[in-house]
Each structure stands twice: as C-alpha cells, then as structure tokens.
Amino acid sequence: xxxxxxxxxxxxxxxxxxxxDALYHTLDSLSASDGTxxxxxxxxxxxxxxxxxxxEDGSFLVRFKDRDAGPAEEVMGVDILxxxxxxxxxxxxxxxxxxxxxxxxxxFGSVGVTSEVDYRTTGLSIATALIDSTNRRRRLGMxxxxxxxxxxxxxxxxxxxxxxxxxxxxxxxxxxxSYNGVREGGVAVNAPGGSLRAVGETAGSEVIVWPSPxxxxxxVEFDSPRGVLGVCNVYVSAGHNWSRIDRWSENxxxxxxVHSDYExxxxxxxxxxxxxxxxxxxxxxxxEPA
Numbered sequence: 001x002x003x004x005x006x007x008x009x010x011x012x013x014x015x016x017x018x019x020x021d022a023l024y025h026t027l028d029s030l031s032a033s034d035g036t037x038x039x040x041x042x043x044x045x046x047x048x049x050x051x052x053x054x055x056e057d058g059s060f061l062v063r064f065k066d067r068d069a070g071p072a073e074e075v076m077g078v079d080i081l082x083x084x085x086x087x088x089x090x091x092x093x094x095x096x097x098x099x100x101x102x103x104x105x106x107x108f109g110s111v112g113v114t115s116e117v118d119y120r121t122t123g124l125s126i127a128t129a130l131i132d133s134t135n136r137r138r139r140l141g142m143x144x145x146x147x148x149x150x151x152x153x154x155x156x157x158x159x160x161x162x163x164x165x166x167x168x169x170x171x172x173x174x175x176x177x178s179y180n181g182v183r184e185g186g187v188a189v190n191a192p193g194g195s196l197r198a199v200g201e202t203a204g205s206e207v208i209v210w211p212s213p214x215x216x217x218x219x220v221e222f223d224s225p226r227g228v229l230g231v232c233n234v235y236v237s238a239g240h241n242w243s244r245i246d247r248w249s250e251n252x253x254x255x256x257x258v259h260s261d262y263e264x265x266x267x268x269x270x271x272x273x274x275x276x277x278x279x280x281x282x283x284x285x286x287x288e289p290a
Contacts, residue, residue, distance in 0.1 A: 006042075008041070009026060015043070020084070027052060027054075027080055032056050036054060051063045064090070075102065120152045120153040127250055130148055147159070156256070161266070163230070166224060166229060168225055174284070177265075179211045183273065184236045189220060191205065192226060195223050235247070252271040255278050262288070264285055
C-alpha cells in the first residue's frame with residue numbers, strides 16, 4: 001500500500017493492514033438483512049473513499065469517490081470477489097482504480113463461471129479462494145465438484161482428494177518422492193465408515209505418515225465398506241507450549257495427476273508457503289486389492 005487507510009464496519013474501525021483474506025471474510029460476514037457494509041478511507045482524509053454494502057440478494061452496492069473527481073458514484077449488482085478486488089485496488093492506490101469500480105456493474109451475474117477465475121491473481125489464500133468458489137457455485141446452482149477445486153495459474157488445486165470405486169479391502173502404498181525438511185508435512189489417509197492400519201500400528205479411521213530421510217515409503221492396509229478413501233496433506237502448527245496437526249488452512253493445498261484407477265500422484269503446498277509453489281511435499285499413492 002502506498003498510504004495508510006482505515007477500514008470501518010458496523011462493529012469496528014481500525015487501520016487496514018492490507019490482508020486480502022481478512023477483507024474477504026469481513027465482506028462475507030456482512031448481514032444482508034441489515035444492509036451492513038465496509039468502508040475504506042485514507043487516514044489523512046483526502047475526500048476519497050470506497051464502500052461496499054451487501055444487498056438482500058447477496059450482491060453488493062459499491063459507492064466510491066475519487067479525490068479529484070466530482071460527487072460520489074455507485075454501482076449495483078456487484079459480485080463479492082469483484083467488490084473485494086476493487087477495494088484492494090483502492091487501498092493499494094492503484095492507478096485507474098476508479099475506472100475499475102465503474103466496470104463492476106452487474107458482475108454478480110457475470111463473474112459466475114468458476115473456471116474463469118484464476119485465484120492466483122486475487123491475493124486470496126487457497127483456503128479462502130475455495131470458500132469463494134464454493135459459495136459462487138451454490139449461488140448459481142452449479143454442481144459442486146467432488147472434491148472442490150479451484151484454478152490457480154496452470155494448476156487445478158484441491159485441499160484433499162477422494163478416491164471412489166475402490167475395493168472394500170486392500171493395501172495403500174505411499175511413496176514420498178520429495179519433501180521440505182524445514183516445514184514438517186505429512187500425508188493423512190482416511191476410510192469413511194471403515195478403518196486403516198499401518199504396519200506395526202493399531203487400526204483406526206485415519207492414518208498419518210510423516211516422511212523422513214529414513215522413511216519414504218509407507219504401506220497401509222484398509223477396510224472401506226463404501227470403497228472410498230480420502231487423502232490430504234497435513235502439517236504441524238505450534239506455539240508456546242502447544243502443537244497440533246492441522247489441514248486445509250491458509251495456503252495448504254495439493255495438485256493431482258491421475259495415472260490409473262489405482263494410482264495417483266500429488267504435489268502439495270504447506271499452509272505457510274506463500275506464494276504457493278506446490279513443492280513442499282510430493283508423493284505417489286497406489287492401491288492394491290486384498
């Protein structure tokens with residue numbers, strides 16, 4: 001950002017830290033029944049502002065004023081992602097931001113084909129981008145992909161994969177092809193309604209394996225009455241005197257390549273790797289019937 005701005009809502013008035021995710025979640029939390037909004041103004045008030053107010057149908061009314069222009073202008077029927085991108089442009093003092101605002105009219109209907117949104121350019125994290133994509137599909141009555149995916153540059157990204165049509169019993173082999181030794185990451189496999197058991201371990205609904213220089217291949221036996229397995233990358237979040245295994249947050253995600261009905265490979269991104277490179281953990285997963 002080239003200057004300091006304040007962001008004001010019905011419940012808060014604070015300096016805007018430029019976090020795209022925080023702004024998106026603020027817009028997403030607004031109440032259509034109350035007609036609440038988000039307003040951004042420079043700290044040294046120069047007469048300019050940008051404001052997005054949610055409408056009853058979920059679209060946004062966007063008001064804005066350029067300091068060198070005349071009276072305030074407004075556009076209606078604005079999509080949440082379009083409103084978000086415009087507000088971010090204003091707060092960055094991008095050249096021509098006002099012209100961008102004038103082109104927002106009616107985007108609630110036109111910014112709707114999810115495949116046309118390259119979320120890599122939005123500044124949103126993978127987790128927030130998936131929320132936007134899922135909400136847009138629901139709003140437009142589009143079929144929800146299983147698993148949910150988004151476009152991220154040349155990649156199709158998901159936070160977890162679902163294997164269907166598998167044998168009810170069998171064996172999974174996970175071969176780690178590369179991993180980031182600095183940011184600890186692992187692979188979680190689950191069998192909905194069933195159980196899995198790694199060699200030497202007791203059976204459970206999920207198995208998590210952690211690569212190391214000594215351990216790069218893992219074999220897991222499974223019983224899955226529905227013939228379904230789920231897989232995602234996991235990682236350790238830690239603070240003072242605490243740690244936990246997390247998944248699906250921030251920039252955690254994976255790309256997938258299907259080699260056959262029984263073999264797929266994945267390139268994963270750690271939650272804290274920004275921008276995503278999908279080089280933190282790579283593995284091949286194969287399934288053999290019992």
